[in-house]
Amino acid sequence: MSEWLYSDVVKDHFMNPKNVLSEDEAAWPNDGRGIVGNIKCGDQMLILLRIKDRTITDVRWKTYGCASAIASTSILSEAIKGMSIDDAYTLKPEDIVAKLGGLPANKIHCSVLGDKALRSAIDDYLEKNSLPSLKGKEHAEVICTCLNVTDRDIEDAYKAGDRTWEDLQARTKIGTACGGCKQKTLELLHQLEHLYGE
Amino acid sequence: MDYNATTPLDPQVRDIFIRELDSFANGSSMHEDGRKVAKDIFDARSRIAELINSKPEEVIFTSGGSESNNMVFNTMISPVLTRTSLQKAAFGGRKTIITTSIEHPCVMESAKHLESLGYTVHFLPVDGNGMVDISVYRRLLAEKPLLVSIMMANNEIGTIQDIKELALLAHNAGALFHTDAVQAAGKIKVDVEDLGVDYLTLSCHKIYGPKGIGALYIRKGAPIDSLIRGGHQENGLRAGTYNGPSIAGFGEAARLARKNLETYGKQTRALRNRLRDGFLKEIPDIRINGHPEKVLPNTLDVSFPGAEGESILLMLDITGISVSTGSACASGSLEPSHVLMATGVGPELAHGSIRFSLGKYTTEAEVDFVLSQVPQIIKKLRGFSTVSSHQA
Numbered sequence: 001m002s003e004w005l006y007s008d009v010v011k012d013h014f015m016n017p018k019n020v021l022s023e024d025e026a027a028w029p030n031d032g033r034g035i036v037g038n039i040k041c042g043d044q045m046l047i048l049l050r051i052k053d054r055t056i057t058d059v060r061w062k063t064y065g066c067a068s069a070i071a072s073t074s075i076l077s078e079a080i081k082g083m084s085i086d087d088a089y090t091l092k093p094e095d096i097v098a099k100l101g102g103l104p105a106n107k108i109h110c111s112v113l114g115d116k117a118l119r120s121a122i123d124d125y126l127e128k129n130s131l132p133s134l135k136g137k138e139h140a141e142v143i144c145t146c147l148n149v150t151d152r153d154i155e156d157a158y159k160a161g162d163r164t165w166e167d168l169q170a171r172t173k174i175g176t177a178c179g180g181c182k183q184k185t186l187e188l189l190h191q192l193e194h195l196y197g198e
Numbered sequence: 199m200d201y202n203a204t205t206p207l208d209p210q211v212r213d214i215f216i217r218e219l220d221s222f223a224n225g226s227s228m229h230e231d232g233r234k235v236a237k238d239i240f241d242a243r244s245r246i247a248e249l250i251n252s253k254p255e256e257v258i259f260t261s262g263g264s265e266s267n268n269m270v271f272n273t274m275i276s277p278v279l280t281r282t283s284l285q286k287a288a289f290g291g292r293k294t295i296i297t298t299s300i301e302h303p304c305v306m307e308s309a310k311h312l313e314s315l316g317y318t319v320h321f322l323p324v325d326g327n328g329m330v331d332i333s334v335y336r337r338l339l340a341e342k343p344l345l346v347s348i349m350m351a352n353n354e355i356g357t358i359q360d361i362k363e364l365a366l367l368a369h370n371a372g373a374l375f376h377t378d379a380v381q382a383a384g385k386i387k388v389d390v391e392d393l394g395v396d397y398l399t400l401s402c403h404k405i406y407g408p409k410g411i412g413a414l415y416i417r418k419g420a421p422i423d424s425l426i427r428g429g430h431q432e433n434g435l436r437a438g439t440y441n442g443p444s445i446a447g448f449g450e451a452a453r454l455a456r457k458n459l460e461t462y463g464k465q466t467r468a469l470r471n472r473l474r475d476g477f478l479k480e481i482p483d484i485r486i487n488g489h490p491e492k493v494l495p496n497t498l499d500v501s502f503p504g505a506e507g508e509s510i511l512l513m514l515d516i517t518g519i520s521v522s523t524g525s526a527c528a529s530g531s532l533e534p535s536h537v538l539m540a541t542g543v544g545p546e547l548a549h550g551s552i553r554f555s556l557g558k559y560t561t562e563a564e565v566d567f568v569l570s571q572v573p574q575i576i577k578k579l580r581g582f583s584t585v586s587s588h589q590a
Binding site: 005011014015017020022035039040041042043044045046062063064065066067069070194 | 504505506507508509512513516525526534544545546549581582583584585
């Protein structure tokens with residue numbers, strides 16, 4: 001067969017994914033549960049964590065999505081076993097992509113939901129145990145270097161209802177200086193729309 | 199299983215194509231070699247005319263379906279449209295275009311181009327089977343449209359429109375009527391006299407011929423303007439030295455398509471039904487897209503809820519089975535199939551859709567191999583899936 005669309009690592013994790021939740025969710029008691037994405041947009045991911053002394057001891061997941069969504073969750077599930085929740089919280093999509101031996105650029109934000117699902121599961125664990133939140137500790141990429149606006153800021157603004165460049169500018173002042181980040185921001189908005197729906 | 203994307207060269211077409219490569223003369227040259235090529239081109243044109251029951255002089259060669267479709271839309275903004283007083287009376291002042299929401303992108307984009315130039319464009323809705331909403335159509339015809347363009351058969355779900363009725367209604371409203379028959383030709387009967395259309399688009403590589411060649415049928419008297427100017431070829435409508443080998447190959451492909459039409463229909467329909475019945479028997483909770491009867495004999499579009507299309511496609515690819523999907527993940531645009539979305543199946547079913555399109559070389563053994571692979575792949579993917587209601 002000629003060259004595959006994705007790397008061999010992706011192919012392997014896609015065909016033989018690790019740590020998939022094979023039983024009913026209730027049959028695998030967890031300490032933290034996170035779900036992100038939207039079936040309507042084509043990708044959804046569930047992560048269940050077992051945590052002891054702030055360390056992830058075991059993980060199970062399920063994904064509805066394309067090959068890179070399945071493979072990226074699988075490889076993430078391998079990587080986080082034994083990791084502290086503090087380190088796990090700062091994982092970013094690029095870390096997962098690197099482990100997969102690369103992904104096509106247009107696949108990264110839409111299919112790599114693992115880090116988001118993971119943070120959501122850790123948030124759930126901390127909340128259930130009345131522990132201090134890690135929110136704000138996640139990795140953020142600066143999109144607008146003039147006004148120091150990050151991808152997290154844009155994501156938060158999206159969740160708060162912003163849908164257009166003008167909405168974002170009103171809330172975050174993004175791109176109000178040189179405006180050079182507009183294209184990148186619009187792409188991010190499109191990906192967020194895909195992730196969270198309208 | 200991806201014959202609607204393109205087809206392999208028929209060996210007989212290949213022979214003609216290769217033979218013609220050595221007839222290197224310019225079909226416009228007056229000398230003997232040139233006249234020989236001109237005759238081959240004439241013969242090919244006649245074979246295509248026979249396939250669609252037109253006159254040879256009503257067929258012009260283009261670079262493919264996209265060019266043919268563009269040519270029709272481009273004519274709507276051309277002065278040739280109202281060159282005679284008769285035409286001026288017929289088409290002058292008409293600025294509305296009607297097409298559908300399930301057309302090929304080259305029609306969609308051509309229509310949007312006219313929209314950007316100030317024309318009013320309506321994209322007709324379709325029902326759950328992909329059939330044009332006739333009541334909306336009748337209502338829009340009151341706007342005295344200039345052109346109606348409706349595809350004969352859909353590439354994705356295979357639904358066949360009632361072109362004869364749609365064309366008649368358009369003509370009663372004084373509009374021109376175009377149909378993109380790229381997916382219909384060679385699969386079902388395409389008869390321009392019976393259909394009563396003004397323009398009809400054909401592509402060669404969908405009927406076991408070479409790529410890069412297509413045709414446009416233009417009913418005698420219907421207005422048409424060139425996209426490519428500067429030559430006397432094709433009655434001055436499409437400049438450029440004749441593509442002898444491709445045209446000759448197209449002629450042979452058209453001859454074979456006409457000759458094999460009945461066998462093709464019987465053979466692919468039987469295999470398609472075998473595939474459909476096998477899926478319905480082996481895989482719970484699936485949906486067959488497209489019209490149950492008015493559908494291309496070779497096209498089976500299926501939604502597998504709980505499994506995502508790109509994942510299904512790639513797992514099938516590993517087993518050596520080629521299909522296509524309406525999933526957003528495979529489109530590069532993050533948008534699911536506009537055709538399935540237009541039929542109202544909803545995004546989840548569109549993301550989980552797979553098109554199986556069979557051809558004249560598809561065998562029963564191949565269909566049975568697909569039937570042996572797909573159920574376990576769907577089961578596996580549904581097993582990973584967060585969509586728990588679909589876990590079998």
